[in-house]
Amino acid sequence: MRIRIRRASEPAASEITPEGLWLRRREFLQAGAAGAGALLLPSALSALESRADGLGALKAPRNATYSVSEDHTDYDDATRYNNFYEFGTDKQDPKKYAHTLVRDPWSVLIDGEVGKPGRLSFEDLVPRKALEERVYRLRCVEAWSMVIPWIGVPLGDVLKRFEPTRKARYVAFETLVDPEQMPGQRRRVLDWPYREGLRLDEAMNPLALLATGMYGRELPNQNGAPVRLVVPWKYGFKSIKSIVRIHLTEDQPFTTWNDSAPQEYGFYANVNPDVHHPRWRQSRERRIGEFGKRKTLPFNGYAEEVAGLYKRMDLAEFY
Numbered sequence: 001m002r003i004r005i006r007r008a009s010e011p012a013a014s015e016i017t018p019e020g021l022w023l024r025r026r027e028f029l030q031a032g033a034a035g036a037g038a039l040l041l042p043s044a045l046s047a048l049e050s051r052a053d054g055l056g057a058l059k060a061p062r063n064a065t066y067s068v069s070e071d072h073t074d075y076d077d078a079t080r081y082n083n084f085y086e087f088g089t090d091k092q093d094p095k096k097y098a099h100t101l102v103r104d105p106w107s108v109l110i111d112g113e114v115g116k117p118g119r120l121s122f123e124d125l126v127p128r129k130a131l132e133e134r135v136y137r138l139r140c141v142e143a144w145s146m147v148i149p150w151i152g153v154p155l156g157d158v159l160k161r162f163e164p165t166r167k168a169r170y171v172a173f174e175t176l177v178d179p180e181q182m183p184g185q186r187r188r189v190l191d192w193p194y195r196e197g198l199r200l201d202e203a204m205n206p207l208a209l210l211a212t213g214m215y216g217r218e219l220p221n222q223n224g225a226p227v228r229l230v231v232p233w234k235y236g237f238k239s240i241k242s243i244v245r246i247h248l249t250e251d252q253p254f255t256t257w258n259d260s261a262p263q264e265y266g267f268y269a270n271v272n273p274d275v276h277h278p279r280w281r282q283s284r285e286r287r288i289g290e291f292g293k294r295k296t297l298p299f300n301g302y303a304e305e306v307a308g309l310y311k312r313m314d315l316a317e318f319y
């Protein structure tokens, strides 16, 4: 099993890879963007940086039980190589265009099979005091992966507050629809809104995280601000970004990729090295920032925690 409990005597990964390293590199990039002749002191550069991306610090205690002890993907890579079709289909588009997303004010509608439906502010949904940091792998269906220190709260804890009814069997999620803010939605490359879903027992698994930050700061827009899902044992497309609605249902909900190309993308989408995509193999992956390839692990390395959810299912049929 890849999840490792850290002993108190060991340094935290955050001490091994100081975040100052990537922050400083970004400051130099910003300095370049500020134009020739702009001579700024480092402190002024920091101020410029925070004004430029507006991302506040978001610190939370590391949950070592649910963190992998692998090197973190470089912050620059994690924020400039993205899939977020609402801002375009190229990997570089989200970073280029996601600045038009208005992240504040934000609210999330919780409805369907719940005892206490309602519309919640972002802070009500994901209270700062409940945040924790977890270092998770995210494995895209396109056979690349990253390791990211996410900050968020367990999805199950959030769902319990709305009191799912006895009929609730699935949880459906929706991303914002607003072509003014999300210019990629002017083209019907997908049937907007982007939608995803989990079975209720999957959603209640302690690994499922509602994330609001990464690398000690608020989520950049291109990574799904202000709130997104991270389901580390499933292909990345299940980890829906910029969520505005959580809807509990009795029947399996519409999900964007499964419903647009069911032969290629399953509803379950559990990372599975033995079940190939019709156009490429899934047995190996490229870790962003590394040369060569790694073996893909069943359930992305989280089998011990989640394989039990599927024990009576044929994983080749329910891919």
Ligand SMILES: Nc1nc2c(c(=O)[nH]1)N[C@H]1C(S)=C(S)[C@@H](COP(=O)(O)O)O[C@H]1N2
Residues within 6 Å of the ligand: 078, 081, 082, 083, 084, 085, 086, 138, 139, 140, 141, 146, 175, 194, 222, 223, 224, 235, 236, 237, 238, 239, 240, 241, 242
């Ligand atoms: N709303 C929305 N969520 C989305 C996507 C998208 O296009 N739109 N892409 C998904 C895919 S395919 C992946 S791999 C992950 C990528 O997350 P990252 O850019 O933060 O690494 O987001 C997922 N969530």
Ligand SMILES: [Mo]
Residues within 6 Å of the ligand: 083, 139, 140, 141, 142, 235, 236, 237
């Ligand atoms: Mo993906």
